[in-house]
Amino acid sequence: MQSKARIHDANLYPDPDPDPDQFDQIPDSLLLIILNNLSDIRSLGRCSVVSKRFNSLVPLVEDVYIKIDKVVTIDAENPYSISHKPRSYFYNLLKLFFTILKPFHNIHNTNNSNKTLLPQVSQHTSHTPDQVLKNFHQVRNLWIELPSGDVGTEDGVLLKWKAEFGSTLQKCVILGGTQIDKKLVSDQGSGSTEDNGSIPESFYTNGGLKLRVVWTISSLIAASTRHYLLQSIIKEHPTLQTVVLTDADGQGTLSMGDEQLKDFREKPLAASASSRRTQVPASNMKLRYAPYLELPEGMGMRGATLVAIKPSGEAGLGETKKEVESFVSGAFDEPFKAVVKTLVKRRTYLLEMNGF
Numbered sequence: 001m002q003s004k005a006r007i008h009d010a011n012l013y014p015d016p017d018p019d020p021d022q023f024d025q026i027p028d029s030l031l032l033i034i035l036n037n038l039s040d041i042r043s044l045g046r047c048s049v050v051s052k053r054f055n056s057l058v059p060l061v062e063d064v065y066i067k068i069d070k071v072v073t074i075d076a077e078n079p080y081s082i083s084h085k086p087r088s089y090f091y092n093l094l095k096l097f098f099t100i101l102k103p104f105h106n107i108h109n110t111n112n113s114n115k116t117l118l119p120q121v122s123q124h125t126s127h128t129p130d131q132v133l134k135n136f137h138q139v140r141n142l143w144i145e146l147p148s149g150d151v152g153t154e155d156g157v158l159l160k161w162k163a164e165f166g167s168t169l170q171k172c173v174i175l176g177g178t179q180i181d182k183k184l185v186s187d188q189g190s191g192s193t194e195d196n197g198s199i200p201e202s203f204y205t206n207g208g209l210k211l212r213v214v215w216t217i218s219s220l221i222a223a224s225t226r227h228y229l230l231q232s233i234i235k236e237h238p239t240l241q242t243v244v245l246t247d248a249d250g251q252g253t254l255s256m257g258d259e260q261l262k263d264f265r266e267k268p269l270a271a272s273a274s275s276r277r278t279q280v281p282a283s284n285m286k287l288r289y290a291p292y293l294e295l296p297e298g299m300g301m302r303g304a305t306l307v308a309i310k311p312s313g314e315a316g317l318g319e320t321k322k323e324v325e326s327f328v329s330g331a332f333d334e335p336f337k338a339v340v341k342t343l344v345k346r347r348t349y350l351l352e353m354n355g356f
Helices: 004-012 028-038 041-048 052-060 208-229 231-236 258-266 321-329 336-343
Strands: 063-067 070-074 096-099 112-116 141-146 158-165 169-177 179-182 242-247 252-256 283-295 299-311 349-353
Touching (some): 028 041, 028 052, 041 063, 158 258, 169 208, 169 336, 208 252, 208 283, 208 299, 231 258, 242 258, 299 321, 321 336
Parallel strands (some): 063 141, 141 242, 158 252
Antiparallel strands (some): 158 169, 179 299, 283 299, 283 349
């Protein structure tokens, strides 16, 4: 049995905690690096309920990724009626709710214990990205992924685009192909003798040119609609330095850097006649075409087309030819990067497009 004196000494000098919380030993600066690498909005939401400390750090995250699970349209005649519609580049994106269906936990705002940092989201509620980002105060790099591309195409058709915007379109590149399939022996070399890269007469008579015009206009409508929908996010987050808006299909990518965001904030946006997207300025287009191109891994592309777009007049000033060429050549990953590299060597056809 311990003596009373020994028990008294133990109470005066308790043993140190044998198992201290290791997270308390990690500095905030290191935790923020970890959270920034995490970036996914749902994962950040879960981290916020770990502790009060995590809850106070999540709003300071600089890199955020938001994946949109579903897009639902609102009936114009009955704004309270939600209907699911097939994707089409003609749908009215202004009437869309981006819904993040997988639920967040309730996360308390450190400034007000009765409010949540991220809203509770379920299959019966809809939250736009700007609502989800409302309590993030230092977002610098934002990436939003839509559930699918905006431009509907036939099976087997390839259509990819990438556009950069400031207050208006700065440059865009579109890559298309009427069919991608396994390379046949009879196909090999079929594109090498095509008049040194010139477009055959059949391209104009069989609807080939008309199809490329539809691809171009559809892609620009999709890009300018995405641009319009970023207004509230950019307005509410002056710390933003990069914004990327893409889709799960990998069809289209809209990107804005620091200079483009500055231009976006300082100049008024020009809405289109429909007021549901920003206006596409009058532009010059360079079109290259190849009836057939070989791709890696035994694949081939028919009707390969590359369209590079740059605004004309004053809207097109400010970027050198070299900068535009660099943007075009680096717009897509392999194997499509190799396709672009081949197409830019072919004959160039110049077209002009009015603003719309």
